Amino acid sequence: MKKAVILVSGGLDSATVLAIAQAAGYACYAVSFDYGQRHRAELEAARQVAKRAAVVEHRIVSIDLSQFGGSALTDESIDVPEANASQDDIPVTYVPARNTVFLSLALAWSEVLGACDIFVGVNAVDYSGYPDCRPEFVESYERMANLATRAGVEEQKLTVHAPLIDLTKAQIIQQGAALGVDYSLTVSCYQADDQGAACGRCESCFLRKEGFAGAGVPDPTRYANTAP
Amino acid sequence: MKKAVILVSGGLDSATVLAIAQAAGYACYAVSFDYGQRHRAELEAARQVAKRAAVVEHRIVSIDLSQFGGSALTDESIDVPEANASQDDIPVTYVPARNTVFLSLALAWSEVLGACDIFVGVNAVDYSGYPDCRPEFVESYERMANLATRAGVEEQKLTVHAPLIDLTKAQIIQQGAALGVDYSLTVSCYQADDQGAACGRCESCFLRKEGFAGAGVPDPTRYANTAP
Numbered sequence: 118m119k120k121a122v123i124l125v126s127g128g129l130d131s132a133t134v135l136a137i138a139q140a141a142g143y144a145c146y147a148v149s150f151d152y153g154q155r156h157r158a159e160l161e162a163a164r165q166v167a168k169r170a171a172v173v174e175h176r177i178v179s180i181d182l183s184q185f186g187g188s189a190l191t192d193e194s195i196d197v198p199e200a201n202a203s204q205d206d207i208p209v210t211y212v213p214a215r216n217t218v219f220l221s222l223a224l225a226w227s228e229v230l231g232a233c234d235i236f237v238g239v240n241a242v243d244y245s246g247y248p249d250c251r252p253e254f255v256e257s258y259e260r261m262a263n264l265a266t267r268a269g270v271e272e273q274k275l276t277v278h279a280p281l282i283d284l285t286k287a288q289i290i291q292q293g294a295a296l297g298v299d300y301s302l303t304v305s306c307y308q309a310d311d312q313g314a315a316c317g318r319c320e321s322c323f324l325r326k327e328g329f330a331g332a333g334v335p336d337p338t339r340y341a342n343t344a345p
Numbered sequence: 346m347k348k349a350v351i352l353v354s355g356g357l358d359s360a361t362v363l364a365i366a367q368a369a370g371y372a373c374y375a376v377s378f379d380y381g382q383r384h385r386a387e388l389e390a391a392r393q394v395a396k397r398a399a400v401v402e403h404r405i406v407s408i409d410l411s412q413f414g415g416s417a418l419t420d421e422s423i424d425v426p427e428a429n430a431s432q433d434d435i436p437v438t439y440v441p442a443r444n445t446v447f448l449s450l451a452l453a454w455s456e457v458l459g460a461c462d463i464f465v466g467v468n469a470v471d472y473s474g475y476p477d478c479r480p481e482f483v484e485s486y487e488r489m490a491n492l493a494t495r496a497g498v499e500e501q502k503l504t505v506h507a508p509l510i511d512l513t514k515a516q517i518i519q520q521g522a523a524l525g526v527d528y529s530l531t532v533s534c535y536q537a538d539d540q541g542a543a544c545g546r547c548e549s550c551f552l553r554k555e556g557f558a559g560a561g562v563p564d565p566t567r568y569a570n571t572a573p
Binding site for chain 2: 176178179180181182184185186187207213214215216217218220221222224225226228229248249251253254257258260261262264265266267
């Protein structure tokens, strides 16, 4: 079986990607990041998702991005905005260079494992306008990764798979549901409480809710008592 | 003053790059990595180099690459080979994806700082054959970084400077000496002892020694008693 490294965040996108990689026959190595995010429920969700999928191995890598700040997701002093708040610009929930850092650590592990495939759940449709979720970023990252590592010297080809890149949130959920993903294990909210209950107010909650409605799939999301 | 982020390892190359960036008029932010390397003397050297250069700020970022293993520099069970040991392949001192990971963390910091310039001391001449020290890697990384971040959206251009890329070790030392770099603060050895004394046997010691001889600059390297 070919090995693949899958970035698993605890959210619904990456849970779907893990199911896609498994369905494609890869031996899956899941990696998650303890990066100074606001809530720990995300990592607990990642653990549950990886366990349910019975991955070969699940690593949680510590890399403190909150030391750089600059994002509502890593800096408690910046509030998470409500969904549909006016924004002309990149939103404050963007974490500078996050996907670049995460992919680079996945790349380090894949090189040691001898894996030529990395799967990441970035999505350019129902997303929040982050630069590192665009297809041109993923393509460029793959090109760089092939020059950065043994792959570039030994002419193995390393592929960065982003199977959700062109899908709507509803399409992602339909695909995952068909593959048997248990979305009740996942947490999407930017500011979930310690038990993983969602705020129901942020952009990520909004996209998730619309996604389940659009997919015609029952929404298993647990909301906090304070949710609207 | 324009801000720049400089990767400072404690070795002679990055000390030279820091001096070049300062001479070019940048406000310099130094970043070093506690990545599970064999010896701590490297980080102490980085501290001294950054302090002597009076950088605006020096950050030491923890990212444990030894958890992935696969390199003599992060795995005590793999011996550091002597210089000129036969090698057809990428040497065991190569740390998988190290420069990609380090540049990505520098990228995160630079984005938060609003710096559009990153300086890195990679070198493709007197080096050890690492894929992530080649000019095509640096060019590709820069292209990716411009798509990964605000730069790509807001049309600022982010530049990854590798001013040593085409220089021999002797040329690097000549340039640094002319800029007043105190190389006695730096440690290049792959397996220096806790006081920073060099083994005198590894590839990195060999390249450094030849570099000082070729440059006609007095070699301030401190060697361990066991050195040849």
